[in-house]
Amino acid sequence: xxxxxxxxxxxxxxxxxxxxxxxxxxxxxxxxxxxxxxxxxxxxxxxxxxxxxxxxxxxxxxxxxxxxxxxxxxxxxxxxxxxxxxxxxxxxxxxxxxxxxxxxxxxxxxxxxxxxxxxxxxxxxxxxxxxxxxxxxxxxxxxxxxxxxxxxxxxxxxxxxxxxxxxxxxxxxxxxxxxxxxxxxxxxxxxxxxxxxxxxxxxxxxxxxxxxxxxxxxxxxxxxxxxxxxxxxxxxxxxxxxxxxxxxxxxxxxxxxxxxxxxxxxxxxxxxxxxxxxxxxxxxxxxxxxxxxxxxxxxxxxxxxxxxxxxxxxxxxxxxxxx
Numbered sequence: 001x002x003x004x005x006x007x008x009x010x011x012x013x014x015x016x017x018x019x020x021x022x023x024x025x026x027x028x029x030x031x032x033x034x035x036x037x038x039x040x041x042x043x044x045x046x047x048x049x050x051x052x053x054x055x056x057x058x059x060x061x062x063x064x065x066x067x068x069x070x071x072x073x074x075x076x077x078x079x080x081x082x083x084x085x086x087x088x089x090x091x092x093x094x095x096x097x098x099x100x101x102x103x104x105x106x107x108x109x110x111x112x113x114x115x116x117x118x119x120x121x122x123x124x125x126x127x128x129x130x131x132x133x134x135x136x137x138x139x140x141x142x143x144x145x146x147x148x149x150x151x152x153x154x155x156x157x158x159x160x161x162x163x164x165x166x167x168x169x170x171x172x173x174x175x176x177x178x179x180x181x182x183x184x185x186x187x188x189x190x191x192x193x194x195x196x197x198x199x200x201x202x203x204x205x206x207x208x209x210x211x212x213x214x215x216x217x218x219x220x221x222x223x224x225x226x227x228x229x230x231x232x233x234x235x236x237x238x239x240x241x242x243x244x245x246x247x248x249x250x251x252x253x254x255x256x257x258x259x260x261x262x263x264x265x266x267x268x269x270x271x272x273x274x275x276x277x278x279x280x281x282x283x284x285x286x287x288x289x290x291x292x293x294x295x296x297x298x299x300x301x302x303x304x305x306x307x308x309x310x311x312x313x314x315x316x317x318x319x320x321x322x323x
Contacts, residue, residue, distance in 0.1 A: 004032045006135040007061055007142075019045025022052070025059075026143040032061040035081070035109060043077035047084040050094075059093040059146040061138060064110050066102045078105055085112045089319040090223040093145035097134055098123065111322050114220050115141055115177065125177045140175060144189045145224060148196040151309045166190070166199055166231070169301040174199055177217065182210025184234070187217040192229070193305045201231035202270060208243035211269075215246040216323040222254035225315030227308055230271040233264030233286070244269050246323060251275045253318075257311035259304055262286045279307040 005013050008023030008030070015021045019042055020033035033049040035042065046062070053060035088094060089112070096113035101120055110116050110123060117138050118124035126141065128134045167173050169192065176188040184204035190197060198221035200214050221228055230251075236244075248268065251258065252275045260271045262282040266289055273280045273290045281303055282291040295303050 004034060004061070004063060006132075007032050007138055016048070017041070017045055020049035025139055026147060028143070028147045029056060029058045030061065030142055030146060031056075031058065032063070034063045034065075035106070036065045038074040038078045038106065040077055043081050046081045050081075050084040050088050053092050054088050057092060059095060059142045060088070061095045061097060061142065062109065062113065063097045064102060064106065066100055066106065075105060078109070082108060082112060085109070086319070089114075089321075090317070093142070093224060095138060095141050095145075097138055099131060099134060114145075114320055117141065121180045124180070126175070127180060137175075141189070144175065144191070144196045145226075148224075148226065149191065149194045151193045151195045151305055166201060169304065178213045182207060182213050185210035185214055187214055189226075192301070192308070195308070196226055197308075198226045198228045199231070200228060200270070202234050205234050206240055206244055206247070206269065208240045211240055211243035211247045212323050215243075215250040216320065218247065218250040218254055219316070219318065219323075220320045222250075222256050222316035223318060223320050225256055225313060227256050227311070227313070228254070228258035228271070229304060230258060230260040230277075232260055232262050232266055232270035234267065235265045236267040236269060248275065251277075253316070255314045255316050257308055257313065259307050261300065261304075262291060266290060278311050281307075 004021060008025060013021045013023035022031050031049045031053040033046045035046055050060055094113040096110035096116045098110050098116060098118040098120060115125045116123050117126045117128060117134050119128055121127055126137050128137055170190040172191060174188040174190040176186055185202045185206060188199050190199060251271045257278045258271055260277045260280045263286055266287040271277045280290060280292045281295045282288055283297055
């Protein structure tokens with residue numbers, strides 16, 4: 001971004017040199033840095049921003065530009081940056097903003113973040129078209145990850161349409177991630193009764209890209225203590241065994257509350273009860289194997305909020321490796 005001040009609430013940013021700043025995003029603290037080059041002063045600033053974010057337990061945003069390493073010193077400096085980002089992985093949310101194509105060694109930088117807001121569909125978790133949209137969406141992502149809230153609002157009234165089970169039960173529309181790949185499975189962040197949750201919802205048989213994007217998302221949510229809603233409705237994946245195993249492993253490893261809603265066919269890969277699901281609900285007409293309770297679609301939000309409210313909030317202790 002031309003100015004990281006657009007990320008922060010008005011008059012809240014304090015700059016430390018020209019590389020990084022600390023400010024508020026929707027009233028909560030965050031750090032941000034501008035990785036415009038690979039020289040020593042820039043590397044020092046980026047490492048400081050990341051380390052301070054870990055110390056303060058708040059998100060950090062990196063704005064990345066196309067800067068190629070040209071000598072051994074610059075390569076050494078960007079190595080320090082990557083090491084700091086890896087140390088922070090799984091401890092605090094890291095969000096990258098990329099408004100141009102990045103080549104060379106620096107391209108690893110955005111890929112090490114948890115979520116990438118970008119104009120490049122090949123790397124974007126959140127695809128944007130303008131700098132203004134990038135700032136707006138980055139603020140949304142930072143707020144969802146950094147200000148998770150608590151389950152406390154009254155159940156949302158009204159019917160639930162079977163073909164749109166997600167937005168109908170959330171406080172606001174789902175923020176989808178990685179929509180450009182694995183279209184048979186949707187992942188995203190939203191709020192349910194005031195609390196940030198992650199959503200993994202399949203609409204068809206899993207292919208390799210869908211399973212892998214979901215596996216990394218599940219691990220990210222687990223690392224940051226974000227409860228999961230899993231919507232299962234398709235048969236077990238066929239030939240995508242290796243990729244499907246990554247998703248199965250991610251669910252079985254996670255310790256956050258995770259509730260499965262079966263709307264059609266059930267399968268082990270999508271957070272089955274035997275993998276440790278907190279609760280498994282099913283709609284009428286769905287497959288009943290391994291289901292704890294059959295619910296009416298109109299009661300979905302109430303059932304989810306009640307089950308989440310009873311489950312202890314926990315978070316995993318692992319890095320969020322780029323799968």
